[in-house]
Amino acid sequence: MIVVLVETDAQGATVVSREALTFARDLAGSSGAAVHAVAIGPLPEPARTGLLAHLADQGVQLVHIPQDDRLAAYAAAAWSTAVIDVVKSTSAGALIASGTPRGNEVLAHVATRLDVAMAANVVQIATVEPLAVTRQVVGGAALEEMRLDDGVAVFSVAGHACEPRPAAEAAVTEVLEYAPTISDRDLVARVARVEAIATDDTGALTNARVVVGAGRGAGGADRFAGLLELTELLGGALGVSRVVTSLGWRPHSEQVGQTGSRIAPDLYVPCGISGAIQHWAGCQSAKTILAINTDAEAPMVTRAHYAVIGDLHEIVPAINAELRARLGR
Amino acid sequence: MTNVLVCIKRVPDVAGEVLLSEDGQSVDARHVGFTVSPHEECAVELATRVTSASGGTATVLSVGPADSAEQLRNAMAVGCSDAVLVEADTVQFGPADIAEAIADVVRTRAAAGTSYDLVLLGNDAADTGDFQVPVRLAYALDRPVLTGISTVELAGDRVVARGDGPDGTEIFELPLPAVIAVMEGGVSPRYPSIPGRMKAKRAPLETVTPDFEPKGSGRVRLTAPTPRVSTVEILGSGPSAAPAVVDLLLELGVVSK
Numbered sequence: 001m002i003v004v005l006v007e008t009d010a011q012g013a014t015v016v017s018r019e020a021l022t023f024a025r026d027l028a029g030s031s032g033a034a035v036h037a038v039a040i041g042p043l044p045e046p047a048r049t050g051l052l053a054h055l056a057d058q059g060v061q062l063v064h065i066p067q068d069d070r071l072a073a074y075a076a077a078a079w080s081t082a083v084i085d086v087v088k089s090t091s092a093g094a095l096i097a098s099g100t101p102r103g104n105e106v107l108a109h110v111a112t113r114l115d116v117a118m119a120a121n122v123v124q125i126a127t128v129e130p131l132a133v134t135r136q137v138v139g140g141a142a143l144e145e146m147r148l149d150d151g152v153a154v155f156s157v158a159g160h161a162c163e164p165r166p167a168a169e170a171a172v173t174e175v176l177e178y179a180p181t182i183s184d185r186d187l188v189a190r191v192a193r194v195e196a197i198a199t200d201d202t203g204a205l206t207n208a209r210v211v212v213g214a215g216r217g218a219g220g221a222d223r224f225a226g227l228l229e230l231t232e233l234l235g236g237a238l239g240v241s242r243v244v245t246s247l248g249w250r251p252h253s254e255q256v257g258q259t260g261s262r263i264a265p266d267l268y269v270p271c272g273i274s275g276a277i278q279h280w281a282g283c284q285s286a287k288t289i290l291a292i293n294t295d296a297e298a299p300m301v302t303r304a305h306y307a308v309i310g311d312l313h314e315i316v317p318a319i320n321a322e323l324r325a326r327l328g329r
Numbered sequence: 330m331t332n333v334l335v336c337i338k339r340v341p342d343v344a345g346e347v348l349l350s351e352d353g354q355s356v357d358a359r360h361v362g363f364t365v366s367p368h369e370e371c372a373v374e375l376a377t378r379v380t381s382a383s384g385g386t387a388t389v390l391s392v393g394p395a396d397s398a399e400q401l402r403n404a405m406a407v408g409c410s411d412a413v414l415v416e417a418d419t420v421q422f423g424p425a426d427i428a429e430a431i432a433d434v435v436r437t438r439a440a441a442g443t444s445y446d447l448v449l450l451g452n453d454a455a456d457t458g459d460f461q462v463p464v465r466l467a468y469a470l471d472r473p474v475l476t477g478i479s480t481v482e483l484a485g486d487r488v489v490a491r492g493d494g495p496d497g498t499e500i501f502e503l504p505l506p507a508v509i510a511v512m513e514g515g516v517s518p519r520y521p522s523i524p525g526r527m528k529a530k531r532a533p534l535e536t537v538t539p540d541f542e543p544k545g546s547g548r549v550r551l552t553a554p555t556p557r558v559s560t561v562e563i564l565g566s567g568p569s570a571a572p573a574v575v576d577l578l579l580e581l582g583v584v585s586k
Contacts, residue, residue, distance in 0.1 A: 009495070074494065074499070076464075076474075076475075076476070077473075077474075101476070101477045102495075104453075104460035104461075104476075105460070105464070105476045105477070107460075107461075108460060108461035108463075108464035108465070108476075109464055109468075111461065112425075112461070112464055112465045112468045113468070117423065117425075117546075117547050118424075118459070118460075118461050119547075120453070120458055120459055120460040120461070121458060121460075126549075132549060134552075135458075136458065137456060137457055137458050137551065138341075138343060138347055138356060138455070138456050138458070139455065139458070140554075141343060141346075141347040141553075141554070142347045142349065142356065142551050142552065142553055142554070143551065143552045143553075143554055144457075144548055144549075144550075144551050144552075145548070145549040145550050145551075145552065146546070146547045146548055146549060147547040147548075147549060148547060156460075188473040188503060188504065189473040189474060189475050189501060189503055189507075190501070191494065191499045191500070191501060192500050192501055192502050193499075193500050194494060194496050194497045194498065194499055194500070195497050195498045195500065196496065196497035196498075209583065210583050233584070234578070234583060234584060235584075236583075242367070245514075246517075248517075252513065252514035253493070253514070255513075255514070258455065259366070259367045259368060259512070259513040259514075260513075260514075266581065266583060267578075267581055267583045276344040276345065277343055277344060277345065277347070278344070288581060290564075290574070290577065291561075296563070299345060301561060302559040302561055303559065303561075304561050305560070305561065305562065306561065306562050306563075306564055306577060307561050307562070307563050307564065308563070308564050308565055308566065308567075308570040308573075308574060309563060309565075309566045309567075310566050310567040310568070310570070311567070314567055314568045315567060315568055315570065315571065315574075317568075318568030318569075318570075318571035319571045319574050319575065321571070322571040322572055322574070322575045323575055323578070323584065326575055326579075326586070327584060327586060328586075
């Protein structure tokens with residue numbers, strides 16, 4: 001049995017959770033195990049219906065949904081108790097989550113309490129018997145093959161390590177509601193309140209189809225007008241390198257990289273970004289990369305699919321003008 | 330008076346290509362320098378701010394080779410008052426071992442009269458990226474734990490912590506003692522002053538050795554990702570490339586007429 005911790009948003013299972021389900025199904029296929037899901041937290045409609053459709057599509061036979069008002073506000077320890085209940089009731093041999101902040105945090109609690117190893121950001125299975133995984137280290141600049149042969153294999157799947165493919169045969173996903181064995185201690189480190197902040201576009205950035213990137217080459221806090229115009233014309237989000245946030249040109253919420261957001265847009269347009277590991281760690285999952293850079297030898301250019309060589313402050317306004325002319329905007 | 334223990338890790342300062350050691354067990358850092366993760370720089374800054382407000386001391390700790398003294402001195406140059414080096418060959422150490430080594434120091438110091446009511450760490454190490462040492466440490470010390478935290482402030486015997494969540498900024502209030510894993514973004518680490526560096530040279534640094542057999546990390550080997558042969562298609566140079574760029578945008582379907 002493989003159990004997958006599925007995170008949800010307003011539409012159902014998140015994209016990275018569906019990737020984790022596909023990853024689990026592939027592992028199940030090679031080991032002959034079944035896949036169950038566990039979904040925690042409030043599930044208002046249409047999220048619940050969306051979740052069940054996503055799970056059916058992924059061939060999941062059963063989803064465990066804990067019923068407890070104390071799970072309304074996030075607490076990693078309480079979530080981990082709810083997950084451990086499922087691991088025990090199903091005698092699971094593997095527990096998988098997506099490599100998100102919550103996925104990794106809950107798995108860390110579970111692995112500690114079960115006294116087993118945990119592997120973060122796995123990209124593939126190295127060997128099934130005994131189980132060993134390949135995972136990203138050094139921000140994805142190196143890979144580690146790691147043994148994961150404890151009683152329960154606990155690991156998170158790196159974002160976009162695989163495409164969320166539907167199962168050959170959709171399942172009719174059954175729902176099993178249960179009462180988790182949460183204790184008061186599990187609730188000590190619990191979200192007290194949430195402040196929605198207008199300037200935090202992290203969600204928009206990680207979900208954007210197009211991201212326009214800006215690095216040191218932008219040249220100053222007051223030199224983003226052309227880049228922001230391009231972002232708007234493409235209906236995308238602005239993402240920046242660590243240099244840009246360290247210099248205070250843009251807020252940290254826009255940072256793409258190992259210590260910022262990890263993005264996976266259809267198109268990434270890094271402008272004036274050389275492509276250090278810190279940044280590459282956050283943008284390597286983009287489907288297509290179009291780099292704009294003065295240096296034809298910069299790692300970002302050589303790793304890109306397409307590039308334009310030159311000063312972004314000349315090229316970006318020209319692209320904006322061409323876009324407006326061709327699109328009649 | 331709240332004392333803070335802040336934990337850092339000496340890691341290779343890799344910006345471009347990563348070289349691996351011949352045995353595939355570690356990153357070959359002979360040709361690069363060493364640093365700590367940006368998360369840990371922020372944790373050190375928060376430790377300094379919390380203790381200057383509380384009147385306690387900020388102690389910096391690292392589990393690693395003797396050369397980690399360099400990173401410990403750097404942290405003392407920006408406000409930590411003393412350091413502990415748990416000297417160990419960390420290639421043999423997994424996250425559970427690192428947590429155990431830190432917990433041992435916290436217990437030993439508590440027995441000697443110095444209690445660390447707040448332990449700060451980076452959210453994840455820049456090299457191993459295990460995402461679990463803070464949580465394992467918290468369970469070893471039987472304390473509550475938060476990860477992904479940007480700012481930390483004391484409020485009496487409680488700590489108020491803020492971090493980015495899926496729906497906005499999440500605010501937590503915890504009783505002390507607690508363990509908190511810090512993410513970059515809430516504070517800007519300060520630069521060391523010359524007097525700060527001078528003081529750090531003479532600041533106390535205690536070296537201890539772990540007295541347990543490590544469980545290990547399960548590492549079989551490291552590999553470099555398959556080197557990618559550049560397949561970049563240069564669309565042109567300068568502003569005259571704009572029409573080709575827009576052709577591509579239309580072809581990719583990211584804009585439509």
